Amino acid sequence: MSSSPPVPHRALLAGLLAALAMLGPFCIDAIFPAFPEIERRFGAGPVVMQQTISVYLFAYAALSLFVGAMSDAWGRRTVILGGLVVFLAGTIGCALAPSMHALLVFRSLQGASAGIGMIVGRAIVRDCFAGPSAQKLMAQISLIFGLAPALAPVVGAWLVAWDGSPLATPPDWLVGWHALFWALALFTLALIGLCLAVLPETHARERRVAFLPRTLFSNYRGIVSDRQFAALALVLTFNSAGFFVYIANAPALVLGILRLDQNQFPWLFVPAISGLMLGALLTGRLAGRVPVRTLVGAGYAVMLGASLLNLVIAFAVQPARVPWTVLPVAIGAIGVNLVAPALNLLVLDRFPQYRGGASSVQAFLMLTFSALLAGVLGPLVAHSALSLAITSSAFYLIGLIGWRWYRRVAKRIPEKIDGDAAVIAAAGTSAD
The missing domain is CATH 1.20.1250.20 (MFS general substrate transporter like domains)
Structure with a gap:
């Protein structure tokens, strides 16, 4: 500067x-x-x-x-x-x-x-x-x-x-x-x-630089054709979707499945957002101290453990009720934000000259899928706690598959998150 x-x-x-x-x-x-x-x-x-x-x-x-x-x-x-x-x-x-x-x-x-x-x-x-x-x-x-x-x-x-x-x-x-x-x-x-x-x-x-859509989209085309970026975008999108499927279908879950009233949405949102904030806090503390693979592995252990608990509760607790139905959502959110900061850093560092563009494309893909989830898929799966649990678990599993794909195509995964990662870790992942 x-x-x-x-x-x-x-x-x-x-x-x-x-x-x-x-x-x-x-x-x-x-x-x-x-x-x-x-x-x-x-x-x-x-x-x-x-x-x-x-x-x-x-x-x-x-x-x-x-x-x-x-x-x-x-x-x-x-x-x-x-x-x-x-x-x-x-x-x-x-x-x-x-x-x-x-x-x-x-x-x-x-x-x-x-x-x-x-x-x-x-x-x-x-x-x-x-x-x-x-x-x-x-x-x-x-x-x-x-x-x-x-x-x-x-x-x-x-x-x-x-x-x-x-x-x-x-x-x-x-x-x-x-x-x-x-x-x-x-x-x-x-x-x-x-x-x-x-x-x-x-x-x-x-x-300042001129706003030239042709140059912008040329850069974006190079970003989306990169296999490592595609793998990371898949991971981030489906990890987020495993959590967001509950947020997007909050009315169906709170008012329909849990049979609460319009004043009781905090039963879902307070635990869910607390999980995200705790995950971001943990990542901020661990950034630079723990290898990326270890951090991501811990995040997936939390997400998949929450998924298993979610399925068990969905089968065992009939009808669905609080706090049991929302507890796995909060635990899964911790894992989402344990993983997201490190992966966001890998996305940005993949294109050092186009970091803003890479971040925009990744955000676009995630938000587009979230919109499809809210408007198309969500209404099809929001009829029971079990269907939501199965959908969330499937998304987390797809995210893990994407991570394994990234590890195969990447030549090197940094052992540590560098100084800039702490900034990303502090930002974390929002509910939307």
Whole structure:
């Protein structure tokens, strides 16, 4: 770096970047308690309701290919502010949607812009800090960000149940499921104001590169044709899917299989997110101390052990109930985040000259499969705890097969995770 850009206080920057990153997962999970009311309002069935997640994720995945390159060309602050304005428009559109089709259109607009804070926020950290400073800031962001998926359904349930107090006779378009989107709109407005006030431009004009789609896709073609990248992308995608199959089908699991109410989504989300955070914490402590093969092997031992426990409980506990049905989900999440940071590092180091591009392509593949899982496969397997357990176990097993494939095609696997890995370990893997 030729010079260090001006930045706000570290704690303020960590809070702001974490809040920006929280938009994506919060917007997925907060809507779950509103499913029954939206179903009644528009006469939509469970399969149609799942599309509110899948269209969001498809749009999220598509834009993830371009966001990093756009911020390299036009500046971090500009892209973040533009994304927040688009997200605000999509959120207001959801609140006022007159039909299910309109709701899905505006959900896709939300998804297209929700990931900008996370993707560009990481670039801001790397613009401003290096080494231990960057590691510490990423850890602070990860800690705050990790709370979003656990808090989202709790906040969503409270907003859906809000009766408009202290307003005397609130209009229908303000309360119920509408209140969820109005609250998100207010939060987005606050973020826009905060970014205008304190977020500097951290990517100097002299360091910017032109946004050239032809060059971008030429690089991407080289990335996806690489066998080692393909193996690692398979591993990361299916490891994540083994966990995400429960998150994507949270309404069916919580409201249908477990027969809880809209205020009891924390029975799933709190253990699941706690598992992810514990896995990220363990990886951060072990990074640089434990060989990569050992770390990944331990992660798969946890995932496959959780899968076996999941199958046993699904057979033995009838009908499904808490905490037994959600316990293996939390344990599996620990294994997912034991494995993910090391594998993300291998992806980035596979293409040192195109690290951002490699990360974008890998994220695109993972998010696209997550969208298919939420909108197509999920409704087919979310009819019982056993079918979910079998599907999750199969995904973890495919991930292990992908890891074995990678070990065969790779010429060398680093023994240790280097200094930069601690930054990735601190970021971990989110629920979405």
